[in-house]
Amino acid sequence: MRIHNLGFPRIGHKRELKFTQEAYWRGELNQSEFLQRCQSLRQQNWQTQQQAGIEILPVGDFSHYDHVLNTSLYLGIVPKRFEHQQHNKLDLEFEIARGQSQSSCGCASNANGSAASDMTKWFNTNYHYIVPEFAKDQAIQVDISSLLAQIEEARDQGFTTKPVLLGPLSYLWLGQYTQGDKLELLTTILDGYQQIFEQLNQHKVSWLQIDEPILGLELDNDWQQAFKQAYNELKKGSLKLILTSYFASVDHHLELIASLPIQAVHLDIVSEKTDIQRIIDTLPKHWVISLGVIDGRNIWRSDLLALYQQLEPVYQQLNGRLWLAPSCSLLHSPVDLDQEQQLDSEIKNWLAFAKQKCQELALLKAALTTGELQAIIEYSTPVKQRAIAAKIHDPAVQQRVRELTEDSSHRPQNFAARKQIQQQALGLPLFPTTTIGSFPQTSEIRQLRAKWRKGEISDQQYTVAIQSQIKDTIKRQNSLDLDVLVHGEPERNDMVEYFGEQLDGFAITQFGWVQSYGSRCVKPPIIFGDISRKKPMTVDWISYAQQQTTKPVKGMLTGPVTILCWSFVRDDLALEQVTQQIALAISDEIEDLINADINIIQVDEPAIREGMPLKHSQWQGYLNWATAAFRLSCAKAPAQTQIHSHMCYSEFNDILQAIIDLDADVLTIETSRSNMAVLDAFEQQHYPNDLGPGVYDIHSPNIPAVDWMVNLLNKARETISDDRLWVNPDCGLKTRGWQETEVALRNMVQAAKQLRTSVNQREPQPVESALS
């Protein structure tokens, strides 16, 4: 039996990759210094895995930016507009990923119109890949010298490795092709893979890990046939293929997989329930079967004893044909738990990061091969203790969840009735202007938070300083003459961590970073127990902001589904219930905001799509409880309280019914990626409530002109009636500077005013139209 790994976090223990990338981009490192540092990161990673006991290490899992982009570069699939960079491979790589003018924001999008390729979520993770762009007569020019160099590098250092390659079908699936059916390109792509195989053969590669995560999806017949065609056509020479899938079970495609001419298969057995015996019975008797038994995407210590009991009969049957691995690449897991010095020691005992997951595999293998159980019994003790720990159980919270009924997630009045009441209460003009929440996070603000965290300034000093930021932000918005103001979020480092820090049931790590895209890492909080709110989390800041102005200030909260999706979540309670608990905590906050006379509250849900299971047939079930949780968080708001929500940088078209089901009074969305085309879908589905399609792209340094925004708004007016149309940017402004922000917003307000004049509005907005 062998233990192997599918991939290791590239970022390094202390996010070295990030700092190396950024230093290179600032020109502080030259190319060879940059490459040198990457090389030592790889060496560290291999060492860590080997010392932990992994026998076959991945090579080719590392990348300077993204592994899908690596694959494009191996194949020479480079969009035409970058061809001038061909001579400098590293700069080409970064230019495709970042374009010329790069900005980074929580939403992970590249500016429209900038040269960068699109970036989008890697399946249902928060990792983003660079979307391959295929052209009509796509040419291929294979160059895997960088991969071959890494294979050599690992050999020179004495490591036993297997190269990792994204498979041809998944690669094709993930790309963009506007000229027709992507499968038209299969032959071309296969030609490239054939050349790669030949070169790997020449380099005496034995095992090749070929990742085909799309097998977890419900593929139609054409794609299934394409799988057969591809793997039958590719001449492997002496390469042995281990076909890997992850993030979902592949039970539905098992017959297809069994028909492929490969030597081994790796299956994720933690993401969904699966029948291991059926897998063994269905797959050819000479194949190696690798089981992904350790959750590669979460941070919980494994119950090795339970795994032993499950796997022992499998090992008896398969012996050397059984391999063990994490469920997926450990790219999605933080690096090393040993670094955490501030975590509660009881909680720390319940966790395992990438390094610890490798150690778990070694322990498990030792138990299975020797029958010696003492080590895994000891290792698993904290897991058993966790199940009964007082910390994770809060009977009052459980009781609240049990008492929820269908009505708990509905506001008493329907939208039309609420709209009329809100119009009277708020008296907003036609085409109201607002922003999405954050304002520029200046270095002054970031330093302030850092000093406060380190105890260098007192709570009192911190409060006064943040208040003065808020006061300034309100003043600026007033002079811009925006209609609905925000406090600007200066107190928030991150829209999820900020709440995670304040809620019971959450733990925050110091170094639990995972790569989100490029140099950007996120540090998801850990949901370990029942969730509740100790005390108000935002009310003081928002109330302070409201005291500075007579215009309405919007309360600003993160929604329950986004908090769930951007956290590591306990594995001992259904996601639906965890989300309900978060929703109840948010609901408590909303009640307090309302009692503090805040009449408009925004509950952001930019991550709602991320929780979607891979399999289409499971989407509806997820969307039902996700939208219900959002509504639950807002259901206590009386009719006169206007609930906003915001979403961005994801595909809305196929989840529009769910977006309608959120029943937010006002929804602000990002539209720059589609240039307002997304509104057609909103029209087709008769989106009923108020809508604020973003009129300018906050990632672009260009200042949007008044006429440009008027034009966009006029385009929007073809699908949204005037009385429902809001005017706002695409997303939060925290990554921008004040100067550009003020000019852009001044133009935006001007655009709204021009429009008001042009529709010749005499009276306040006609309320009846909301009812028609």
Ligand code: GLN
């Ligand atoms: N309110 C948040 C902000 O403005 C929303 C961020 C987001 O959509 N990701 O920053």
Ligand code: ZN
């Ligand atoms: Zn956004």
